[in-house]
Structure formats: structure tokens, C-alpha cells
Amino acid sequence: MEQQSPQPIRGRGSSDNPQNRFEGYYFEEDLNETFDDDRPATRYLRDDTDHIISYNNSPDVGFEASINPYRGCEHGCIYCYARPTHEYLGMSAGLDFETRIMVKYNAPELLRRELAKPSWKPQVLAMSGVTDPFQPVERRLELTRKCLKVLAECRNPVGIITKNFLVTRDIDVLSELARYNAASVCLSITTLDADLVKVMEPRTSRPERRLEAIRRLTDAGIWAGVNVAPVIPGLTDHEMTAILERARDAGARFAGFVPLRLPFAVKDLFVKWLEDHFPDRKEKVLNKIRDMRGGKLNVSEFGERMRGDGNFADQIRQMFHIHTRRLGLNQDRYTVTTEHFRRPSLNGQMQLF
Secondary structure (H helix, E strand, O other): OOOOOOOOOOOOOOOOOOOOOOOOOOOOOOOOOEOOOOOEOOEEEEOOOOOOEEEOOOOOOOOOEEEOOEEOOOOOOOOOOOHHHHHHHOOOOOHHHHHEEEEOOOHHHHHHHHHHOOOOOOOOEEEOOOOOOOOOOHHHHOHHHHHHHHHHHHOOOEEEEEOOHHHHHHHHHHHHHHOOOOEEEEEEOOOOOHHHHHHHOOOOOOHHHHHHHHHHHHHOOOEEEEEEEEEOOOOOHHHHHHHHHHHHHOOOOEEEEEEOOOOOOHHHHHHHHHHHHOOOOHHHHHHHHHHHOOOOOOOOOOOHHHHOOOHHHHHHHHHHHHHHHHHOOOOOOOOOOOOOOEEEOOOOOEEEO
16 A cells, blocks of 8 residues: 655644654654644753854854754744754654754853853854754743853854744843844744745744844844845745845844755655645746756755855845845944953853953
């Protein structure tokens, strides 16, 4: 008998767990554990790592050091390039990524310890380089907020990317950092279509809430902007102008964009998602992605992976630059600085750096 494909699950981006590329087999543990409405439950697993700052030498990501209080993300964005990172943990890039969240409960203490080391050279810390630091569980655990408090105490600059209105909860701490030119916040907006968000980014804040977050951050004197990301050809690319206009009207000072990336297992997850939700657009979307990726669904080379290639990628770039100039975005320069950094001592007393 032919095995049927899993059906879409309300409130989740992925509907199944594809095999881990590092494993010869995969056991779907506890996938039948559900809430009363038949949605897979989320588990929070302790991550006992002994460090919190991660480093990278990628020339096209815009930062060298980052903080990730959580691994995995309950936002469930189907296209998320970070999904394959769960495979390093022996889990799947599918449902596991959005239902098995690794939590670094001691993240604030680890951060204080690392900033206190004589070897720490003050620099901008991205928050978060992989998964969203303001995903739903943050409302309860407040690990991101506690890390921001450590950064504010030390006046170490931070750059935040998020899809969640919850970032506005921490305007008090971010305002303190902004006093020392040490904070930048970017709201990622893929689409203004709330119905599309429900199936594509099921547990993120709705578009209007993200725009409101930009407004509140800007009104508080915090440098805030928008990232039109990812741009999905044949599905969301036509919204770029409207997103930039709405973000500018909300007070955004800067903007960026990133074409869709589909590394490793994300390719199959995204294709399955298109089949489930947009079967009539599937081939159009996939063909346009191939047009940007040299006939493939993904290209991993530095530089090209973040910008794409070909006629359609050029059209998106031109459209972005035309409208950011028209709207006055990216005109003002803002440089976060480390000049006010103060090294903490482990007993809680500050020492001037």
C-alpha cells in the first residue's frame, strides 16, 4: 500500500520529520504526543552548553559573534535556513526544529562570565544569529531579556533580528543601550498578508504587530529598521514595495532584503509546503527560485547564497534600491560603538574597561 504524505498541521510550518542527513535511520519520538486540538506539543530541553557566544567567519552574514539562548524555533517558519542546525543535535529539520526547543537556561550567567574575561574584545553581538531570541517561550523564561540586561550593564553593543512584537517588552533595556549607540533592532517582514503568515510563519507576530514594533522602538529612540526576508519569488516578491513603504511610515530608518534560501532538508520541506498550500503556484515559484540559483533550488557559495544571480535576482535588487532611495531609507548612517564598554566582574561589581 502506498504511504500517504502527512497532512498539514494547524499551527505548525512543517507537517513531518524528514530523515536526519547524518543518520542512517530516524525514530520519530513522541510525535503522537499532542495537545487537545491534535497539534504536536512543544518540548523544552535543557542545553547544558558551557559557552554562549558563537563565532563565525562567513564573509556575507554581517557579524562575527552572536548569542543564541534557544536552539530550534517555535515560530515554525517553513523556509527557515536554520532548520538543518537541528540535525547536528540528532533531530530532524522538520517538526523537531519547531517542537523540540533546546534552552540555555544559564545563558545570562554564561554571557556575564564571557564578557568578564580579559580575552573578550568588545564587539557587536548579534542576537540571534540562528533562531529568534523572542520566540514564544521567551515571554515566560525571559532569557533574552536577562542577556540584554547584562549587555546594558556592560554597554556592549547588540544587533537584534526578530519577527516578534515581544521585542517591545524590552524597550527599557534597549533604550539604555541606545544611550551609548549600542543597540539596533531589525524586524523581519516577509509578507503583509496575515492569512499567508498563518501557514508560512504560524507562530510569529502578525505583520501589523511587527510594523507597530518598529514604531514603538523608533519612538523610544532606538535605531530600528526592516528586513524584507526572505523574498519568495512568485509568492511574496510583489510585496516588497508595500513592505518598505509601510515600514518607512512606521519609522524604519534602514532596510535590507534576502532572497529565499533552501539549504539541505529545507528544500524538500518547502516543496511539500507548496504542494499542501499553493499547488497552483508550485511550479511557478520553484522555477523562479531556480532562475535565481543557477538552475538549482539552492546555492551555498558565500556571497551568491545571500543575493542570488540571474535576471530575476537583478530585478529584485533594482526594485529594492529604487524604492529605498525614494523612501529615504538607508540614508542616515548609524554606527554602533564599543567605546563605552565596561567589563563586569563576576561578583557583580563593574570595572571600567
